[in-house]
Amino acid sequence: MIKSITKSLEPIFSDLDLLDYLKVSYSDKADLQINSVFQIAKDKGVNPIEIGEKIVSEINNMSNFSDYFKCVEFVKPGFINLFYSDKFINNYIRDNKYIDNSSKSEVYFLDYGGPNIAKPLHIGHLRPAIIGESLNRILKFKGYKTISDVHLGDYGLQIGQVICGILRDKKNIEDIDIEYLNYIYPKMSAECKENKETYEECKKITYDFQHGKYKEFYNKIREVSIADIKRLYDYLGVIGFDLWLGESDSEEYIPKLMEILEDKKLLVSDDGARIVHVKREDDKKEMPPCMIISSDNTYMYATSDLAAILDRVNTYKPNYILYAADARQALHFEQVFRVAQMSGISGNSKMEHISFGTINGSDGKPFKTRAGGTLKLDELILETKEIFVSKREENKNMSEEDLNKITNSIIKYADLQNNREKSYNFDINKFSDVSGKTGPYILYSALRIKRIIDANPVNGTISDNIYNEIDRALRIKLMEFDKYVSKAIEERLPSYVAEYVYDLCNQVNSFYESVNISKIEDEDVKKDYILVLNKVYEVIKYSLDMLIIEIPIQM
């Protein structure tokens, strides 16, 4: 709406020879604000109050003033406040101009989730999965084409460790199940840290695996793990993957990668390892080289990532490749991106690390269970659900399906409302709280509106009227939908959508309290209200879908 308002004011600013100063922005004090008056006053050496009042009087004399504005006023010392006309607001929402989902040409390749084969999903796997899925949904909603890959961690040392355990336990392939994997991986991982021989043995097995051995074990491990990962991802609604590839699927591109790196003379030997120097002259910080092949001849984390870029760029030619991974991996991605650019394998694709903080315990340290272990996702879900049920007697009678939707809303909303690269403290009580800025609050608001809509089926279009300030505030909040969706995409932060849907629900709850639709006798007024509520409900649904939250039947 800033666009159309700005356009409407262009003739006036142009006539005053001030077109460069036409900058309209959002404001707390008005619907919109122009605050370039100070700038004009300084540049042109005029009194800000005089020029401000002149601009305002010109705007008030516009022939089509009421198409856009209810009121435009100058406020000392130098602010021009703009208020939409009812006509403008209603035109805007009547045509759903707050939704921009027109098809865009850019293609985004999303790499998110990244669960490890052979490790149970724990609390640390939550954020990369839901932040990635949410961004995927937001991009799709806005009309971008996305291709997403779960990018399993299935090629590194952990595979060697698990296979080593299997060999030692003399396990039959058919006896490998998820319980066994959940037991053997932590055991071997711990042993590698303590025992150098075990560590060497696992590395040897990893090397052999990367060169063709143990595929039958690997396939079984993968099959068992993926089934478990899918079970949890399905529960969480993390279902937007086009590709279920893993690091090991990049294996076939490694020879080509090596060839390119050799050709460009980027690959150098160092201490028996093969590395690429990625330090640049203008670097202020230390920039260690990127490890491609270890001195034990195993491929590294960076190697499969680079091979994957080669494949992705050739196959999909994306404009962007986004990696949802926590902030601790920033250096890794920086190194990989540099090698990709230096070697030319990234082509015209722009790579970005979507970085976020970790989930910590209430002590600010990485989250642990009471027993000291890592909290598994299954445990997190179960505990959240139990606490929610215990909040209110009636919750015990809720359907399992609704309970699962609410549990999801608690976890997703607590997580996705977080912003920026900051860790947050996981407080199970805060997660499951039902009042305040939480998933259940939003779902409850949505259900109230749904009830009214269902009870009052209506057809037609909204009129040019607005009936009171609360009504007006609700319609304006509705108008802002695309602003937040766009912001979420620009900043790659679903939290903007989370913030928006909360504000919208808050606004609609105020409306609900002040206007009792069932008691309105004027049918025209009632119809307008219900038409607006229909649009509000639709936007809440769109927003929640972007946050991977579903609305239950009843609360």
Next chain:
RNA sequence: GUUCCCGUAGCUCAGCUGGAAGAGCAACCCCCUCCUAAGGGGUAGGUCGUAGGUUCAAAUCCUAUCGGGAACGCCA
């Protein structure tokens, strides 16, 4: 040691392409003969870590500094 992230109300945080300090929780006070009160309204609470600088204007940009967290060649 170097680099990155963070420091805003008692607590958890939003606001950071400069323009008139915001939510939630906790506290206190109101509001159900009325579409679900898991709600709504209100009061109180802030020298935006600190010190400089740039600017008509700084929570926002720059420089220092203090405090917390993280990463830093053969894990992923």
